Amino acid sequence: MNWKVLLAGLVLVLPLVWVLGSGFGNDPTYIPSPLIGKPAPEFELPVLDGDGQTVRLSSLQGKPVFVNFWATWCGTCGVEHPSLIALAKRYEGRAQFIGIAYLDKEDNLRAWLKSHGGMHFPSLIDVGSAAAVAYGVGRLPESYLIDQSGVIREKYFGAIDPYKVIEDLEALW
């Protein structure tokens, strides 16, 4: 056996195997957010069926804000919606839950909410998708937890784990 050739082969192949192997178990769609620990981008967006009213993020400072980007064409959004409703009811008055509808139509949003248990917290319309871009939204649903001082503390990819949200919210008080 040519030990030199074997050694050279191992030197070349082992780092490659290590790099590829270390990727197992990672979610390829997970993109770490650079916004965590930074002030949440300010937005002021119209409320769905709000008679022209808008919600400005900075006006909510003083209590945690949970921002959920969603759409009717997003299948997973339907899966997490019952958890969001339950969480919004549990933390009513102590934390503000907000939905931001991304790339959708108002008629579709109304029909979807009607068939998914109604609107238990304000849903805003992301006009021009500027808010989604500012928050780095890629694949829906995505959610952000903003603390009392307006700093982003956590980003949730995909359907939320309500236990994790409770844990993160409780840590803010």
Add this chain to the structure above:
Amino acid sequence: MVTLLFTLLAAPAAAEAPVAASASAVGLDPTPIIGAPEGPPLQGEALTDATVETARKLRCPTCQGMSVAESPAEGARAMKDEVRKLRAQGYSDQQSLDFFEASYGEFILLEPHKKGANLALWVTPAAVALAGLALVALRVRKSPPTHPAPPSGAAGADPYLDRVRQEIES
């Protein structure tokens, strides 16, 4: 999950605080993130060219290896609109890329920064090519010199042929 939802729904709720609202909507201000525009406002063909220039350098987050400029996805179109808004206000190509990097991370750049661990992307191919060339050069130098082979029919070239020739001639 059902138990959790039941528990959550049954939890006592504090008094509801109304969501603050105002009469007019405002756009997102990129100034806190990337500062003031470095160039003059653009419009017309110059704006279109500038938008494409920047959008080509941004990755479509919902596609596989496509730029925002190439992608037909709705999300990519929204990003392209945002690029257009930034370039129209006079933000430079780099400022616009910085704006997207601030919210999406370096992942959004199709060409990562040439620094730190990213340098391996540029250095490794060149290093492997050089190592290959060095290996070939080493092998060529070490291989024994080749001597011209005697003509196949000449005597002494092949003992078997010599023996056959001897038997024929005898």
